[in-house]
Amino acid sequence: MKKEVLLALKGLQFAAAEEDARALETITPAEYYKRNDSHYIIYDEVMEDFSETVKNTIKIKGSQVEVTKKGFINVHMIFEQNKRNMTRYGTPYGDILIGIDTGDIRIIEDEDSIHVDVDYSLEANYEHMADCKLEMNISPREEMLEL
Template sequence: MKKQVILSISGLHFGELAGDGEAIEVITPAEYYFRRDKHYILFEEFAPGTKEAIHSKLKLSPDKIEIIKGGHYNTRIVFERERMNMSHYNTPYGDLMIGTMTKQLSLQVEEEEIEAKVLYSLEINDEWAADCNVNIHVKNA
């Protein structure tokens, strides 16, 4: 895998927050590196309605996927198979306590691309909010 990559994150949320299903997709240039048996992808997102860059990092391993965001959205979301993980999700509108119960997690690593999939239930402030899936695709730029 080269250092310069293209990251695609797509997902679908079903539940009270999303109604019949809300699709989300982000495609962005990113930087890749591998260290201590983990794949790291560094990228920038932009906060909705602003020009503020959010420095984000994905840490991928066969047993765990982490999404780490900086700036106003300072948070760390962890997905581990068959495990509930709680985290604070900072937003410009206030802090939320979110929980992710990971039902399925897969990671496939090839020479020139990485594919990860996560199925999970999302809780916000201790109440079920949605069932979600996230697909992460990384390929050489």
């Protein structure tokens, strides 16, 4: 795969009430490299109402996905099939203890792309917040631009 890629992210959170389901979709340019059997995708995230960007790194190795955010938001989330991981989600307003209880992870690698699906439950301060789905598509920039 080429170094310059497009990252298509789709997230969906299902809260207790149906009307509280929230979807997020974004496509952003990213940098890709592979080192020691791990795939790395690096991109900057601009968040509404903040001038500072957040540096994001996604690491995919085997059946594990890690997402690291650095900037005014700081977190290191680990998604491992059928495992629960706890981490601190640092925001400008204070830290939140979050739990990620990963159910299923599906990773499909092709010569020119990677597709990742993650199903997980999200907790904040030991309280269940939502059941979530995360979908990632990583492909060469020119391939996505043709769509």
